[in-house]
Amino acid sequence: MHIIVCYDPTNYSPVEREEEYYEELQSVVDEIPERDMKIVIDDFNAKVGRNNRGIKNVIGVECLNEFANKNGALLISFCSANNLVIGGILFQKKNIHKYTWTSPCGIYKSQIEHITINKERSGNLINVRSYRGADISSDHQLLIATLKLKLKVHNRKVERIYRGDTTKLLEEEHRETFASECRKEFAVLETLREEEQAINEQISVS
Structure with missing residues:
Protein backbone atom coordinates (compact mmCIF):
# COMPACT_ATOMS: atom_id res chain seq x y z
CA MET A 1 0.00 0.00 0.00
CA LYS A 148 -11.12 -3.38 4.51
CA LEU A 149 -8.00 -5.26 3.56
CA LYS A 150 -7.77 -8.93 2.67
CA LEU A 151 -4.30 -10.28 3.25
CA LYS A 152 -3.40 -13.24 1.09
CA VAL A 153 -1.79 -16.18 2.87
CA HIS A 154 1.00 -17.90 0.98
CA ASN A 155 1.20 -21.53 2.06
CA ARG A 156 4.65 -23.02 1.94
CA LYS A 157 4.99 -25.95 -0.40
CA VAL A 158 5.75 -29.08 1.59
CA GLU A 159 8.05 -31.49 -0.21
CA ARG A 160 7.06 -35.10 0.03
CA ILE A 161 9.72 -37.32 1.57
CA TYR A 162 10.12 -40.71 -0.04
CA ARG A 163 10.60 -43.47 2.50
CA GLY A 164 11.97 -46.75 1.18
CA ASP A 165 10.51 -50.11 2.16
CA THR A 166 13.34 -51.53 4.31
CA THR A 167 11.42 -54.77 4.90
CA LYS A 168 12.53 -55.89 1.44
CA LEU A 169 16.11 -56.17 2.77
CA LEU A 170 15.00 -59.24 4.70
CA GLU A 171 14.86 -61.09 1.38
CA GLU A 172 18.19 -62.47 0.11
CA GLU A 173 17.72 -61.29 -3.48
CA HIS A 174 16.93 -57.68 -2.57
CA ARG A 175 19.68 -57.59 0.04
CA GLU A 176 22.35 -58.66 -2.47
CA THR A 177 21.10 -56.15 -5.06
CA PHE A 178 21.20 -53.34 -2.50
CA ALA A 179 24.72 -54.28 -1.39
CA SER A 180 25.90 -54.38 -5.02
CA GLU A 181 24.50 -50.91 -5.75
CA CYS A 182 26.15 -49.52 -2.61
CA ARG A 183 29.54 -50.93 -3.65
CA LYS A 184 29.21 -49.28 -7.06
CA GLU A 185 28.42 -45.89 -5.53
CA PHE A 186 31.33 -46.07 -3.08
CA ALA A 187 33.63 -47.18 -5.90
CA VAL A 188 32.76 -44.05 -7.86
CA LEU A 189 33.43 -41.88 -4.80
CA GLU A 190 36.78 -43.60 -4.25
CA THR A 191 37.78 -42.98 -7.87
CA LEU A 192 36.87 -39.30 -7.56
CA ARG A 193 38.84 -39.07 -4.33
CA GLU A 194 41.95 -40.60 -5.97
CA GLU A 195 41.70 -38.23 -8.95
CA GLU A 196 41.36 -35.23 -6.65
CA GLN A 197 44.40 -36.39 -4.63
CA ALA A 198 46.48 -36.77 -7.81
CA ILE A 199 45.54 -33.26 -8.97
CA ASN A 200 46.48 -31.81 -5.57
CA GLU A 201 49.89 -33.56 -5.71
CA GLN A 202 50.56 -32.11 -9.17
CA ILE A 203 49.70 -28.65 -7.93
CA SER A 204 52.01 -29.06 -4.93
CA VAL A 205 54.94 -30.14 -7.19
CA SER A 206 54.45 -27.25 -9.59
Whole structure:
Protein backbone atom coordinates (compact mmCIF):
# COMPACT_ATOMS: atom_id res chain seq x y z
CA MET A 1 0.00 0.00 0.00
CA HIS A 2 1.29 3.45 -0.96
CA ILE A 3 -0.31 6.55 0.54
CA ILE A 4 0.46 9.92 -1.06
CA VAL A 5 -0.54 13.06 0.84
CA CYS A 6 -0.28 16.40 -0.94
CA TYR A 7 -1.76 19.88 -1.28
CA ASP A 8 -3.05 21.28 -4.56
CA PRO A 9 -2.68 24.97 -5.53
CA THR A 10 -5.88 26.99 -5.24
CA ASN A 11 -8.37 27.22 -8.08
CA TYR A 12 -7.05 30.71 -8.88
CA SER A 13 -3.42 29.67 -9.31
CA PRO A 14 -1.70 30.18 -12.69
CA VAL A 15 -1.99 27.34 -15.18
CA GLU A 16 1.79 26.87 -15.11
CA ARG A 17 1.71 26.23 -11.35
CA GLU A 18 -1.08 23.67 -11.78
CA GLU A 19 0.83 21.86 -14.55
CA GLU A 20 3.98 21.79 -12.44
CA TYR A 21 2.02 20.37 -9.51
CA TYR A 22 0.43 17.54 -11.48
CA GLU A 23 3.71 16.71 -13.21
CA GLU A 24 5.35 16.28 -9.82
CA LEU A 25 2.43 14.20 -8.52
CA GLN A 26 2.51 12.06 -11.67
CA SER A 27 6.23 11.36 -11.22
CA VAL A 28 5.51 10.03 -7.71
CA VAL A 29 2.63 7.82 -8.91
CA ASP A 30 4.76 6.43 -11.76
CA GLU A 31 7.24 5.01 -9.26
CA ILE A 32 4.57 2.80 -7.63
CA PRO A 33 4.29 -0.78 -8.96
CA GLU A 34 1.06 -1.32 -10.88
CA ARG A 35 -0.02 -4.24 -8.68
CA ASP A 36 0.18 -2.21 -5.44
CA MET A 37 -2.63 -0.27 -3.80
CA LYS A 38 -2.34 3.49 -4.42
CA ILE A 39 -4.17 6.01 -2.25
CA VAL A 40 -3.86 9.74 -2.93
CA ILE A 41 -5.13 11.99 -0.13
CA ASP A 42 -5.18 15.63 -1.11
CA ASP A 43 -6.69 19.03 -0.55
CA PHE A 44 -7.27 19.25 -4.29
CA ASN A 45 -9.39 22.41 -3.99
CA ALA A 46 -11.44 20.55 -6.58
CA LYS A 47 -15.18 20.50 -7.18
CA VAL A 48 -15.76 17.54 -9.49
CA GLY A 49 -19.50 17.96 -10.02
CA ARG A 50 -22.22 15.38 -10.51
CA ASN A 51 -22.00 14.89 -14.25
CA ASN A 52 -20.14 11.61 -14.68
CA ARG A 53 -21.02 11.02 -18.32
CA GLY A 54 -18.07 9.23 -19.89
CA ILE A 55 -16.16 9.16 -16.59
CA LYS A 56 -18.20 6.70 -14.51
CA ASN A 57 -14.98 4.82 -13.89
CA VAL A 58 -13.71 7.90 -11.98
CA ILE A 59 -16.65 9.41 -10.10
CA GLY A 60 -20.17 8.57 -9.01
CA VAL A 61 -23.08 11.01 -8.77
CA GLU A 62 -22.97 11.74 -5.04
CA CYS A 63 -20.97 14.96 -5.26
CA LEU A 64 -22.11 17.87 -3.09
CA ASN A 65 -21.29 20.45 -5.76
CA GLU A 66 -23.33 20.32 -8.95
CA PHE A 67 -20.65 21.63 -11.30
CA ALA A 68 -16.89 21.11 -11.59
CA ASN A 69 -14.35 23.91 -11.33
CA LYS A 70 -10.94 24.15 -13.03
CA ASN A 71 -9.21 22.06 -10.36
CA GLY A 72 -12.01 19.51 -10.55
CA ALA A 73 -11.45 19.05 -14.28
CA LEU A 74 -7.71 18.60 -13.70
CA LEU A 75 -8.35 16.05 -10.95
CA ILE A 76 -10.73 14.05 -13.15
CA SER A 77 -8.16 14.06 -15.96
CA PHE A 78 -5.42 12.90 -13.57
CA CYS A 79 -7.59 10.10 -12.16
CA SER A 80 -8.61 8.93 -15.63
CA ALA A 81 -4.99 8.73 -16.73
CA ASN A 82 -3.99 6.72 -13.66
CA ASN A 83 -7.08 4.51 -13.29
CA LEU A 84 -8.00 6.12 -9.96
CA VAL A 85 -11.46 6.44 -8.41
CA ILE A 86 -12.58 9.43 -6.30
CA GLY A 87 -13.84 7.67 -3.20
CA GLY A 88 -16.03 10.29 -1.56
CA ILE A 89 -18.30 10.57 -4.61
CA LEU A 90 -19.18 6.87 -4.53
CA PHE A 91 -21.14 6.77 -1.28
CA GLN A 92 -24.61 8.14 -0.67
CA LYS A 93 -24.38 10.44 2.35
CA LYS A 94 -26.19 13.37 3.88
CA ASN A 95 -24.78 16.71 2.74
CA ILE A 96 -23.41 17.38 6.22
CA HIS A 97 -21.18 14.33 5.72
CA LYS A 98 -20.05 15.39 2.25
CA TYR A 99 -18.71 18.93 2.52
CA THR A 100 -15.09 19.35 3.60
CA TRP A 101 -14.79 23.16 3.65
CA THR A 102 -16.90 26.03 4.95
CA SER A 103 -16.41 29.63 3.85
CA PRO A 104 -15.42 32.20 6.51
CA CYS A 105 -18.93 33.66 6.40
CA GLY A 106 -20.36 30.22 7.10
CA ILE A 107 -22.73 30.33 4.13
CA TYR A 108 -20.89 28.40 1.41
CA LYS A 109 -19.92 24.77 1.81
CA SER A 110 -17.91 22.73 -0.68
CA GLN A 111 -16.55 19.25 -1.19
CA ILE A 112 -12.98 20.04 -2.26
CA GLU A 113 -10.83 17.46 -0.44
CA HIS A 114 -10.80 13.96 -1.85
CA ILE A 115 -9.40 10.49 -1.26
CA THR A 116 -8.65 8.55 -4.43
CA ILE A 117 -7.75 4.88 -4.87
CA ASN A 118 -6.86 2.71 -7.86
CA LYS A 119 -10.01 1.28 -9.42
CA GLU A 120 -9.09 -2.40 -9.09
CA ARG A 121 -8.73 -1.87 -5.32
CA SER A 122 -11.82 0.30 -4.88
CA GLY A 123 -13.69 -2.69 -3.45
CA ASN A 124 -11.51 -2.33 -0.36
CA LEU A 125 -12.99 1.13 0.23
CA ILE A 126 -16.12 0.67 2.33
CA ASN A 127 -16.77 4.24 3.51
CA VAL A 128 -15.66 7.85 2.99
CA ARG A 129 -17.19 10.77 4.90
CA SER A 130 -16.34 14.04 6.58
CA TYR A 131 -16.60 14.70 10.33
CA ARG A 132 -17.61 18.10 11.66
CA GLY A 133 -17.07 17.49 15.37
CA ALA A 134 -13.28 17.47 15.47
CA ASP A 135 -11.77 20.60 16.99
CA ILE A 136 -8.86 21.24 14.62
CA SER A 137 -9.04 25.08 14.47
CA SER A 138 -9.68 25.08 10.75
CA ASP A 139 -12.40 25.87 8.24
CA HIS A 140 -11.86 22.35 6.86
CA GLN A 141 -13.53 19.18 8.14
CA LEU A 142 -11.78 15.86 8.69
CA LEU A 143 -12.19 13.47 5.78
CA ILE A 144 -11.85 9.84 6.77
CA ALA A 145 -11.86 6.69 4.66
CA THR A 146 -12.48 3.19 5.98
CA LEU A 147 -10.67 0.35 4.25
CA LYS A 148 -11.12 -3.38 4.51
CA LEU A 149 -8.00 -5.26 3.56
CA LYS A 150 -7.77 -8.93 2.67
CA LEU A 151 -4.30 -10.28 3.25
CA LYS A 152 -3.40 -13.24 1.09
CA VAL A 153 -1.79 -16.18 2.87
CA HIS A 154 1.00 -17.90 0.98
CA ASN A 155 1.20 -21.53 2.06
CA ARG A 156 4.65 -23.02 1.94
CA LYS A 157 4.99 -25.95 -0.40
CA VAL A 158 5.75 -29.08 1.59
CA GLU A 159 8.05 -31.49 -0.21
CA ARG A 160 7.06 -35.10 0.03
CA ILE A 161 9.72 -37.32 1.57
CA TYR A 162 10.12 -40.71 -0.04
CA ARG A 163 10.60 -43.47 2.50
CA GLY A 164 11.97 -46.75 1.18
CA ASP A 165 10.51 -50.11 2.16
CA THR A 166 13.34 -51.53 4.31
CA THR A 167 11.42 -54.77 4.90
CA LYS A 168 12.53 -55.89 1.44
CA LEU A 169 16.11 -56.17 2.77
CA LEU A 170 15.00 -59.24 4.70
CA GLU A 171 14.86 -61.09 1.38
CA GLU A 172 18.19 -62.47 0.11
CA GLU A 173 17.72 -61.29 -3.48
CA HIS A 174 16.93 -57.68 -2.57
CA ARG A 175 19.68 -57.59 0.04
CA GLU A 176 22.35 -58.66 -2.47
CA THR A 177 21.10 -56.15 -5.06
CA PHE A 178 21.20 -53.34 -2.50
CA ALA A 179 24.72 -54.28 -1.39
CA SER A 180 25.90 -54.38 -5.02
CA GLU A 181 24.50 -50.91 -5.75
CA CYS A 182 26.15 -49.52 -2.61
CA ARG A 183 29.54 -50.93 -3.65
CA LYS A 184 29.21 -49.28 -7.06
CA GLU A 185 28.42 -45.89 -5.53
CA PHE A 186 31.33 -46.07 -3.08
CA ALA A 187 33.63 -47.18 -5.90
CA VAL A 188 32.76 -44.05 -7.86
CA LEU A 189 33.43 -41.88 -4.80
CA GLU A 190 36.78 -43.60 -4.25
CA THR A 191 37.78 -42.98 -7.87
CA LEU A 192 36.87 -39.30 -7.56
CA ARG A 193 38.84 -39.07 -4.33
CA GLU A 194 41.95 -40.60 -5.97
CA GLU A 195 41.70 -38.23 -8.95
CA GLU A 196 41.36 -35.23 -6.65
CA GLN A 197 44.40 -36.39 -4.63
CA ALA A 198 46.48 -36.77 -7.81
CA ILE A 199 45.54 -33.26 -8.97
CA ASN A 200 46.48 -31.81 -5.57
CA GLU A 201 49.89 -33.56 -5.71
CA GLN A 202 50.56 -32.11 -9.17
CA ILE A 203 49.70 -28.65 -7.93
CA SER A 204 52.01 -29.06 -4.93
CA VAL A 205 54.94 -30.14 -7.19
CA SER A 206 54.45 -27.25 -9.59
